[in-house]
Amino acid sequence: MKIYNSLNRQLEDFVPLNHEQVSIYSCGPTVYDYIHMGNARTALVTDIIRRYLVYRGYKVKLVQNLTDIDDKIINRAAELGVSAKQLAHQNGEAFFEDSQRLGIHPADVHPKATEHIPEMISLIQTLIDKGAAYVIDGSVYYRVNQFAEYGKLSNRKPEDLLAGARVEIDERKEDPRDFDMWKAAKPGEPSWDSPWGKGRPGWHIECSAMAMKHLGKTIDIHAGGEDLRFPHHENEIAQSELATGHTFARYWMHVAFLKIDGKRMGKSEQNFILLRDALDHYPTEVIRHFLISAHYRHPLDYNPESLAKSEGALRRLNNCLDALKKYDGQVDANETGVSPLQEAVETMKSRFTDAMDTDFNTAQALGAIFTLVSEVNRSFTTSNGADAPVFAQAYQALTETCEVLGIYNMDAQDGNDVEQRDQLIALLLDIRQEARSRKDWDTSDKIRDSLKELNIEIQDTRDGATWKIIS
RNA sequence: GGUGGCGUAGCCAAGUGGUAAGGCCAGAGUCUGCAAAACUCUUAUUCGUCGGUUCGAUUCCGACCGCCACCUCCA
Numbered sequence: 001m002k003i004y005n006s007l008n009r010q011l012e013d014f015v016p017l018n019h020e021q022v023s024i025y026s027c028g029p030t031v032y033d034y035i036h037m038g039n040a041r042t043a044l045v046t047d048i049i050r051r052y053l054v055y056r057g058y059k060v061k062l063v064q065n066l067t068d069i070d071d072k073i074i075n076r077a078a079e080l081g082v083s084a085k086q087l088a089h090q091n092g093e094a095f096f097e098d099s100q101r102l103g104i105h106p107a108d109v110h111p112k113a114t115e116h117i118p119e120m121i122s123l124i125q126t127l128i129d130k131g132a133a134y135v136i137d138g139s140v141y142y143r144v145n146q147f148a149e150y151g152k153l154s155n156r157k158p159e160d161l162l163a164g165a166r167v168e169i170d171e172r173k174e175d176p177r178d179f180d181m182w183k184a185a186k187p188g189e190p191s192w193d194s195p196w197g198k199g200r201p202g203w204h205i206e207c208s209a210m211a212m213k214h215l216g217k218t219i220d221i222h223a224g225g226e227d228l229r230f231p232h233h234e235n236e237i238a239q240s241e242l243a244t245g246h247t248f249a250r251y252w253m254h255v256a257f258l259k260i261d262g263k264r265m266g267k268s269e270q271n272f273i274l275l276r277d278a279l280d281h282y283p284t285e286v287i288r289h290f291l292i293s294a295h296y297r298h299p300l301d302y303n304p305e306s307l308a309k310s311e312g313a314l315r316r317l318n319n320c321l322d323a324l325k326k327y328d329g330q331v332d333a334n335e336t337g338v339s340p341l342q343e344a345v346e347t348m349k350s351r352f353t354d355a356m357d358t359d360f361n362t363a364q365a366l367g368a369i370f371t372l373v374s375e376v377n378r379s380f381t382t383s384n385g386a387d388a389p390v391f392a393q394a395y396q397a398l399t400e401t402c403e404v405l406g407i408y409n410m411d412a413q414d415g416n417d418v419e420q421r422d423q424l425i426a427l428l429l430d431i432r433q434e435a436r437s438r439k440d441w442d443t444s445d446k447i448r449d450s451l452k453e454l455n456i457e458i459q460d461t462r463d464g465a466t467w468k469i470i471s
Numbered sequence: 472g473g474u475g476g477c478g479u480a481g482c483c484a485a486g487u488g489g490u491a492a493g494g495c496c497a498g499a500g501u502c503u504g505c506a507a508a509a510c511u512c513u514u515a516u517u518c519g520u521c522g523g524u525u526c527g528a529u530u531c532c533g534a535c536c537g538c539c540a541c542c543u544c545c546a
Contacts, residue, residue: 009475027546035546042546072544154541160473161542203544225546230474232545255546256476262538267545293494294484299477299539309483309495316494319509351492355485363485367493374493377510381501441504448506459508468508 001056001357003221004297006229006252007153011359016220017250021059023215024050025249026107027207027224027232030067031091032076035098036272037291037302038258038265042225044288045255045296045360047104048405049223052356055404063214064107065207066092069114069200074189084190088114098275103284103406111210113201117192119209120201124181124194126243136172138184138197142204144177147238153252154230179235181205204235208248212240222249229254258291259301273302285407286310292362292405313370314407320373321398321408322468323380327391341379341390345397348372352401362405369401425456429465432458 001014016022026046029035035043046064053060068088077084096106113120124140127133132146144150151157161177180202185191191198201209211219217240224233233252240248257264265272278287290310294300351368355361376394379387402408428447435443448458457470 029546030544039546045546070544155474156542157473223546226476227541227545230541231543257540257546259539264540264545268543269545289494297476298484301483305495306483312496313494316509323509361485364492367485370493374511381510436504439504445505452507457508460503460506461509462502466508470508 002359003251003253004359005250006254007249009155012251014251016058017218021061022053022221023219024060024062024221024223025207025211025215025219026062026064026222027228028064028066028110029095030070030072030203031088031095032070032072033091033267034094034274034276036265036267036274037278038225038272040098040102040275040278040287041258041291041296041300042223042255043099043104044102044291045253046223048292048362049221049253049360050105051404051406052360055400056353061109061215062107063109063111063211065210066095066110066112067203067206068092068112069190070203085114094276098279101279101284102275103288103409109214111214113206113210116206116210116213117201119213120205121182121194123205123209123212123239123243127181127239130242132242133181134174135196138182138199139180140182140196141173141178141180142235142239144175144179144238147242149241150177150238151234153234153237156230156234179204179231181239204232205239207232208236208239208243211236211248212244217244217246217248219249221251221253223253223255226254226256253296255296256299259299260303262301265302278307282307282311283314285409286314288405289314289366289407292407293366295359295361295363297359313366317370317373317398317402317408320376321395321402324376324391324395324398327388328395330388330392339387339390341375341387342393344372344375345390345394349397349401356404365401365405369398372398425451425467429458429467433465 002011003014004010005012024046026042028043029039043064046062050060050062066088069084073084073088077087080087092112096110099106124133127142128135128140130146132143133140134143135141151161158177181204182194182196182199183202184196185198185200189200191200211222222233222236229252237248257266259265260271260273263269263271282290286307287310290302290307291300293306293310293313300306348368348371351371352365355364355368358364372394376391376398379391383391399408428451432444432447435441435447451458451467455470456467458465458467
């Protein structure tokens with residue numbers, strides 16, 4: 001299994017530090033607003049990495065933080081006339097809700113910055129004690145020149161960092177590259193007591209402290225959006241590695257941007273689509289399919305046309321799965337020979353694994369799945385019924401792989417009234433069939449049209465009528 | 472200015488030093504009382520342009536053109 005490690009800018013064999021459990025830290029959102037599709041892409045990639053590692057037999061501990069104290073939260077709260085705490089809480093809850101709607105499994109731990117202030121203070125104190133930080137007017141700054149490897153993640157030399165600096169330089173800092181780990185409180189802002197006076201933590205120290213608290217000094221995979229590579233992740237490394245003397249994260253993964261009209265989707269650009277709005281227009285599986293239709297390290301453009309394409313692809317997949325479903329469980333104990341379809345099932349499984357093993361290539365994995373869909377459909381046209389066990393295998397292989405990607409919802413049909421509904425529809429189809437045999441097209445069409453108005457669509461096939469729910 | 476990425480059929484998108492996965496759309500067909508749906512088949516001698524290396528390059532190297540991103544908060 002290989003992962004592209006953005007620290008070394010190359011594909012590397014993935015060997016977890018502890019074979020019992022893979023540790024993953026994923027940078028979560030700053031909860032001053034609802035999350036948008038770009039945030040969703042990163043969260044979804046993390047979700048699928050976790051699912052795939054589990055599929056491959058690993059145990060995984062995933063930590064995804066919430067930044068719940070920050071300038072943006074304070075400012076937005078002031079605009080809305082609510083407390084920062086309240087705003088962060090609301091948006092945190094909304095984040096969990098949206099994530100769940102996208103089918104993202106909750107992380108094992110969702111630490112919040114405001115609940116880890118002591119850990120942050122302790123980490124900052126350690127850095128001060130080591131001479132790697134200094135205090136000015138109640139704020140604490142990280143002394144970048146104390147960390148020789150600063151710039152290793154973003155591949156930047158010290159002079160490069162200074163040359164392009166567009167940020168206004170705080171003259172009090174010893175070095176323009178130094179960044180704050182603790183911000184002295186301004187009047188009216190939320191603050192916590194510290195050895196340096198009232199204040200609040202800087203963004204970078206939050207992740208260092210929370211990651212190490214829940215996953216230890218060294219974590220296997222640290223994931224986040226491309227934009228966090230510098231300065232956020234660079235600073236996390238500087239703080240953590242200087243404090244502990246250990247490698248902070250062994251594999252760094254950065255998810256490329258989601259774009260809209262060719263430009264990066266970003267909150268400051270005002271060109272974002274909220275995840276919850278997208279979920280109101282498209283099923284979960286369609287959005288997931290869209291987001292994984294390109295490799296995670298390549299930019300992806302959000303537009304209605306692309307979503308429509310995913311809708312079409314999902315329809316094809318679901319038709320096949322629905323048709324296969326009735327063979328579920330019909331495994332043949334005394335297997336004889338190897339049919340072409342059986343070979344296709346095995347090929348799909350190995351292609352899927354190869355694709356996912358190579359830096360989680362979901363686009364290629366989808367290719368493997370859809371190739372089998374075609375094979376299955378072709379087999380249907382020539383099947384004589386003896387293939388049931390093979391269809392069962394195909395069903396199992398497809399649902400397993402689709403479950404890893406989260407693009408097939410096996411429980412979608414569950415519900416108490418489903419059985420009765422199905423019986424009623426079966427009855428109507430029965431009546432319609434009788435009418436058709438009398439060539440009573442009026443009655444036949446009336447049933448068909450009326451059901452259609454209820455979003456139930458009849459399809460006449462060679463083997464009789466079937467139906468499905470349309471949206 | 473520094474750093475990194477991208478440019479593959481009408482659209483989206485994988486991929487490899489040996490001759491291009493998959494999806495959408497389109498065209499044809501099968502099924503059908505009609506329809507819808509579904510399914511099948513077909514669709515890139517070619518991978519931004521120009522050079523180079525090679526028996527052979529879309530894949531490696533160089534130049535150029537175009538696009539995007541990071542260097543400031545943003546996943």
